[in-house]
Amino acid sequence: MNNVSVITMFFLSGFNETVSHRFVLFFLSLLCYCIICLVNVSLIVIIILDSNLHESMYILLCVFCINALYGTAGFYPRFLWDLLSDVHLISYYGCLIQTKVIYSFVCGELSILALMAYDRYVAICQPLKYHSIMTKQRVIRFACFLWFTTFCIVAVNAFLTSRLKLCSPYISTLFCVNWIIVQLACFPAQTAINAISANITIIIYLLHGVFIVWSYMYIIQTCVKSIENRAKFMQTCVPHLVSLFTFVVAILTDIISMRLGSKELPQSLQNFVALEFLVIPPIMNPLIYGFKLTKIRKRFYSVKGCKFHCLSSHYCSRK
Numbered sequence: 001m002n003n004v005s006v007i008t009m010f011f012l013s014g015f016n017e018t019v020s021h022r023f024v025l026f027f028l029s030l031l032c033y034c035i036i037c038l039v040n041v042s043l044i045v046i047i048i049l050d051s052n053l054h055e056s057m058y059i060l061l062c063v064f065c066i067n068a069l070y071g072t073a074g075f076y077p078r079f080l081w082d083l084l085s086d087v088h089l090i091s092y093y094g095c096l097i098q099t100k101v102i103y104s105f106v107c108g109e110l111s112i113l114a115l116m117a118y119d120r121y122v123a124i125c126q127p128l129k130y131h132s133i134m135t136k137q138r139v140i141r142f143a144c145f146l147w148f149t150t151f152c153i154v155a156v157n158a159f160l161t162s163r164l165k166l167c168s169p170y171i172s173t174l175f176c177v178n179w180i181i182v183q184l185a186c187f188p189a190q191t192a193i194n195a196i197s198a199n200i201t202i203i204i205y206l207l208h209g210v211f212i213v214w215s216y217m218y219i220i221q222t223c224v225k226s227i228e229n230r231a232k233f234m235q236t237c238v239p240h241l242v243s244l245f246t247f248v249v250a251i252l253t254d255i256i257s258m259r260l261g262s263k264e265l266p267q268s269l270q271n272f273v274a275l276e277f278l279v280i281p282p283i284m285n286p287l288i289y290g291f292k293l294t295k296i297r298k299r300f301y302s303v304k305g306c307k308f309h310c311l312s313s314h315y316c317s318r319k
Helices: 013-049 056-073 076-084 092-125 127-133 136-162 178-183 188-223 227-259 267-292 294-318
Strands: 009-012 089-091
Touching: 009 013, 009 092, 013 056, 013 076, 013 267, 013 294, 056 076, 056 092, 056 136, 056 267, 089 092, 092 127, 092 136, 092 178, 092 188, 092 227, 092 267, 136 178, 136 188, 178 188, 188 227, 227 267
Parallel strands: none
Antiparallel strands: 009 089
16 A cells, blocks of 8 residues: 555546547637636736726736636646647646646635725725725735735645545546545545645635625615715626626536536536636636726727727828
8 A cells, every 4th residue: 555655647537528629629728718818918917007097996906817817827728738638647746736726716816806895895885994995005915915825725735635645646627626636545534634624715715705795785785875886886896796706606616516426427517617717707807897897998998099090190101
């Protein structure tokens, strides 16, 4: 039994169903990743370059997009490589790093959504104190603190997983998942501390969700009393709620699929469900905010109009 802990490579068996369509999947995945990079980078650049957007709400949106780029970078490049490979292998430490990146992206997403909910709560329920509470420096510090704590929490879970002796190198998904790696442990008694740590992590981020619900209960209660606040709610809170809804649905679908007998489902359906949170939220969120928030929409159209004017002027001068 001593040699079972010396696993240096994992086989990703989730790719078995992709062999016959791998070139089509590669093209679609590459297109999806390019769109994710384009929409998120565009929103980040617009917010950074426009000094009128250097407010807490837009800074948090910028952080939101950076987190999306970080999480998808931990999946798509490796996934695209595997689609073109005949053997789907990933190193043991590479697997742990990928797990850490994807899990910290998911937890970080929920933390940022909670901070955005607090920002909207202060803006609508305590408007006179908003600019003194949600200063640019304070928002950046809050965001850095949440990222740091998320990174530490996920690092603890990854470390606890790395100490396990594993009996199998086969992972039944398209990418490394901490919960599945723990299931490969030879001695179930060793996983008790992993289960405790995982449950503590779940409770921490469930409290984030409770805080978001609490914030919006007060926001809605305040908005009912004022037409001005209702307009502000529709303008700035609806995109946040849509982002929260798409994220929660994608994550819950994945968790339910993994926890409640996903082996009975076809492998292709399991793969689709597993990829939802890495496809839908990173594309949807920038588009929702870009079209819904007036300042960003105006800035986008002004940049587009400026480019068109410059090109037309250059063409006319040449003529």
